Amino acid sequence: MSDMSSIKVEEMRLGLFRVRWILRNLLKTDSHEQKLQLLGSQSSYMFVIHLNIITKDENAHNANDKYKFLIAVEEILPQDSVNVTTSKKVDYGTCQETLLKLNNQSPDSVVKRLNYWASRPVYMWIHPHTGSVYANEIPLQNIADRMWSRIVTGSLPDAITLWIDFGTTTLGEKNIIQGLKRLLYSQSQCDVQFVCKNGEVVGAHTLILSAGSPVFAAMFQSKSLEAGVNKVKIDDCEMDVVKQLLIYLYTGNVPNLSDDEAILLFFKLSDKYGIETLKNECVKVLLKRVTLSNAISLLVLSHVHAVPKLLESVLQFMATNGFEICSQQKWVDLMKHYPDLCLMATRRMTAKNDN
Known part of the structure; x- marks a missing residue:
């Protein structure tokens, strides 16, 4: 000190x-x-x-x-x-x-990392x-x-x-969150396992997951898990990413969205599993991080995943920075693969110049 x-x-x-x-x-x-x-x-x-x-x-x-x-x-x-x-x-x-x-x-233990992400x-x-x-x-x-x-x-x-x-406002909330958190990071009474990249496994509880994700609810109700072993494969994600996603579903604590790669990863995961609140958190951050280097990628992302607020924000940015945007190789790729989006952006740029 x-x-x-x-x-x-x-x-x-x-x-x-x-x-x-x-x-x-x-x-x-x-x-x-x-x-x-x-x-x-x-x-x-x-x-x-x-x-x-x-x-x-x-x-x-x-x-x-x-x-x-x-x-x-x-x-x-x-x-x-x-x-x-x-x-x-x-x-x-x-x-x-x-x-x-x-x-x-x-x-690097499941208990240590889950405990950290749940209480930060x-x-x-x-x-x-x-x-x-x-x-x-x-x-x-x-x-x-x-x-x-x-x-x-x-x-x-x-x-x-x-x-x-730390985001909690009442003793009741704190007790409930702590109880759910203990269930997860103690890995007790788990009835489903997530298999991550490199074969790492973390357990969870189907009822809690179903409350936060309609996709998980449908999956568990229809018994569409891997036959006989109750496993969900997310083999394109690292273990730490899956843990943060589970922590969000158990406690509501938003994952670490400090870098662009993490934001896009959690955006796609939340969209895939229908976790709208987490998806909205990612969109809030993306709206503040539109740049010349990522504008075209975010335009495609907002179109493919139907996020009108982000789409509008990116179009406004592109209209203001038309010359720099059109000079990129990504613009050529956009014309080839998404001609309708390219036309939409071009019209915005033209309207901006006319004004």
Whole structure:
């Protein structure tokens, strides 16, 4: 724990924590860190908060633009026996390095991984304080399995209020979710098995799966599983992906959607098994991540899987960036394989230019 700061942790409601980090002598060093342990409903959970000053612009006309600094919050697995040593200088590279170190030291067991995915935070945000000024909410991004961060431009704060939300609101909800979670990660009373890539197996419960997926409900009702062994093959997915999908069906905790590959994978799985709520979560993220490199692919995806909101968003983006889009090889492929979609996008671009 840094001797240049102090910290206070409060549970505001079940699963929602407010952490007040008071900073002192901030300019003596570029890097600051603070370890903390939660209390109450998540008393076994630990974090390390990092603040690293990236740049300082002495010539900035506005004092609020003088500094650029990184805020990073590192999650530590509950009840993990690993002695985590954090870096004094954390950036995106060292974040990934620390995560790899943790992953290599932690046992890769069904119980450990399911327990982790079921109990992790779903949202974090900060409010920096400078003097009497209380800044607006700044959401942190989940950039990796156990790392949340955000680069902030402005005055250096005297204090930071960090909010950590595990997503539960009542004791009743918490008890039910904990009970379902225990059923899954203890692997007790399972009546169906999922066979993943490389032949790895994880058990589940048909009644719980049927409640969250009409496709699973129909599958189990019609006994269309592999004869005699109650197995569902998802051999195009890694075990960790299937575990996160099961955790969502048992607890409602959204999987890690921090990278584009993961989003597309969970989108296709939720569409395949009729899990509309998870599909909608993926669409929310995709709507914010339309770029020149993925616009054509997302256009096809939204058309094939009938997602009108995403289709409209991509068409608007393509209309604004017509020249760059039409210069890609993907555009040639689109004309060949999806001429109707190509025509639709071309009309949008033409209408935009006419205006």
